[in-house]
Amino acid sequence: MASIKRIGIITSGGDCGGLNAVIKGVSREAFSLGIETAVIPNGYAGLYNLVDLENVVFLNAERVSKIEASLAGSEAGHSRVKISKIADPKKYDRIKDGLKKFNIDALVISGGDDTGSVVVDLSAQGIPCVHVPKTMDLDLQSYSVGGDSAINRIAVFARDLKTTGLSHNRVVVVEVFGRYSGHTALRGGIGAEADCILIPEIPVDFDIVYDHMKTTYIGRVKRSDVKSGTYIIVVAEGITNASGEMLYDESAGVDAFGHKKLAGSGKFVRQQLEKRLKRDPEITQFMKDTGMYAPGVYEVPEVREVVPGHLVRCGNSSAYDVNFGYKTGAAAVYLLLEGKTGNTVVDVDGRKIYFEATSEVIKRRGVDVSEIALYESLGFNFGRKPEKFNRVFEEVTGAVPRHL
Numbered sequence: 001m002a003s004i005k006r007i008g009i010i011t012s013g014g015d016c017g018g019l020n021a022v023i024k025g026v027s028r029e030a031f032s033l034g035i036e037t038a039v040i041p042n043g044y045a046g047l048y049n050l051v052d053l054e055n056v057v058f059l060n061a062e063r064v065s066k067i068e069a070s071l072a073g074s075e076a077g078h079s080r081v082k083i084s085k086i087a088d089p090k091k092y093d094r095i096k097d098g099l100k101k102f103n104i105d106a107l108v109i110s111g112g113d114d115t116g117s118v119v120v121d122l123s124a125q126g127i128p129c130v131h132v133p134k135t136m137d138l139d140l141q142s143y144s145v146g147g148d149s150a151i152n153r154i155a156v157f158a159r160d161l162k163t164t165g166l167s168h169n170r171v172v173v174v175e176v177f178g179r180y181s182g183h184t185a186l187r188g189g190i191g192a193e194a195d196c197i198l199i200p201e202i203p204v205d206f207d208i209v210y211d212h213m214k215t216t217y218i219g220r221v222k223r224s225d226v227k228s229g230t231y232i233i234v235v236a237e238g239i240t241n242a243s244g245e246m247l248y249d250e251s252a253g254v255d256a257f258g259h260k261k262l263a264g265s266g267k268f269v270r271q272q273l274e275k276r277l278k279r280d281p282e283i284t285q286f287m288k289d290t291g292m293y294a295p296g297v298y299e300v301p302e303v304r305e306v307v308p309g310h311l312v313r314c315g316n317s318s319a320y321d322v323n324f325g326y327k328t329g330a331a332a333v334y335l336l337l338e339g340k341t342g343n344t345v346v347d348v349d350g351r352k353i354y355f356e357a358t359s360e361v362i363k364r365r366g367v368d369v370s371e372i373a374l375y376e377s378l379g380f381n382f383g384r385k386p387e388k389f390n391r392v393f394e395e396v397t398g399a400v401p402r403h404l
C-alpha cells in the first residue's frame with residue numbers, strides 16, 4: 001500500500017451533475033482512513049499555479065458538510081486547460097513543486113476524455129493520480145457522472161416545450177450539448193417522447209425529417225378538436241449531413257482544449273424545415289383547411305429553435321449521479337492506496353471496485369446505432385429511412401455491462 005497522507009482533488013473539463021458527490025466521496029472516504037483532502041481549484045489551471053497559491057481549502061468534516069451533493073457544478077471549480085499545451089518547458093516541475101509545497105502526495109481527478117489524457121500524462125511524469133469518469137456527453141467507454149443528470153434535464157426541457165409548441169402550433173427544435181456523441185440527445189429525446197431525434201452517429205437526410213414532420217404535425221392538428229399540434233425535434237450539436245459535413249456554426253471558435261465549439265445545429269435544422277415548408281403547396285392548403293392561414297402574415301407553420309446550452313448540465317444532479325459520484329469518488333481513494341496510478345474507477349458493484357487504464361477508458365464511444373431501429377419501429381424518427389431491427393438473443397450467464 002502506498003503511503004498517502006494528503007490527496008488533492010481536481011475537477012476538469014465541463015462541469016455537470018454528480019461532481020460534488022465525487023468530491024464528497026473522495027474526502028469522506030479519505031477522512032475515514034485518516035487521510036486529508038484538499039481542493040486544487042479550477043482544474044488544471046489551478047494545478048499549474050498551485051505553487052503560487054498561499055493556501056488551499058482542506059476538506060475537513062465541517063467544510064465537506066457545506067457541499068450539497070445534489071447540486072450540479074463543482075465546488076472545486078473547472079477550466080479547460082491541457083497541461084501538455086501550456087507553453088512552459090518547466091510545467092511538470094512547477095506542478096511537482098506546487099504539490100510538494102502543500103504536501104499533496106496524490107491526486108484524484110474527475111473529468112472526461114481530455115482530462116483523462118492529462119491523467120495519463122501526469123502519471124507518466126511520476127505524479128500519482130487516478131481518474132473518476134465525468135462527462136455529460138457519456139462518450140467514454142465507462143459510464144461517466146453527469147450523464148444521467150443531463151439526460152433527465154433534456155427530457156424535461158423537451159417535454160415542457162410541448163405546451164408552448166401546442167399553443168402556437170409550432171415545430172420546436174431543441175439543440176443540446178453532447179459534442180460528437182448522441183447519447184444524451186437520444187436518451188433525453190426518448191425520455192421526452194420527442195418525435196424526431198438527430199444524433200451525430202446518423203447522417204441527417206432533411207427530406208426524411210421533413211416528410212415525417214409534415215405527416216405527424218398535420219395529422220395532429222387535423223385530429224385535434226381545437227386544431228392544435230406540435231412536433232418536437234431534439235438535435236445533438238454534432239450532427240452531420242449525408243455527405244458527412246458537420247452542421248455547425250464555424251464562427252463559434254475553439255475552446256482552451258483546442259476543440260471546435262459546436263453550436264448552430266438547431267438553427268440549421270430550422271432553416272432546412274422552413275425552406276421546405278415555404279415551397280410546399282400542400283402546406284398552404286393545410287393552413288387554409290385548418291383556419292390558420294392569414295395572407296402575408298401567417299402562411300406556413302412556424303419553426304423555432306431553442307438552445308438550452310448550459311442549462312442541460314447545471315442545477316440539480318440526478319440521484320443516480322449522486323450515487324455513482326459518491327461510490328466512485330470513494331473507490332478512487334482505494335485505487336490510489338493500491339498504487340494504481342493512471343487508472344479510472346469504472347464502477348463499484350458490491351465489494352468489487354472495477355477499474356481500467358485511463359488510456360483505454362477515454363477512447364470515444366458513440367451510440368450503438370443497431371439499437372436505433374428498435375426506436376424507429378416505435379415511431380421515432382432519426383433523419384434516415386427507418387431500418388429493420390435485426391435482433392439477436394443472448395442469455396445472460398454472468399455480469400452484464402450496466403452503464404447507461
Ligand code: F6P
Pocket residue numbers: 013014080112135136137177178179237255262313
Ligand atoms: O463536454 C461537455 C460539454 O457540455 C459539451 O457537450 C459541450 O460541447 C461543451 O461541454 C460546452 O463547453 P463549454 O462549457 O466550455 O462551453
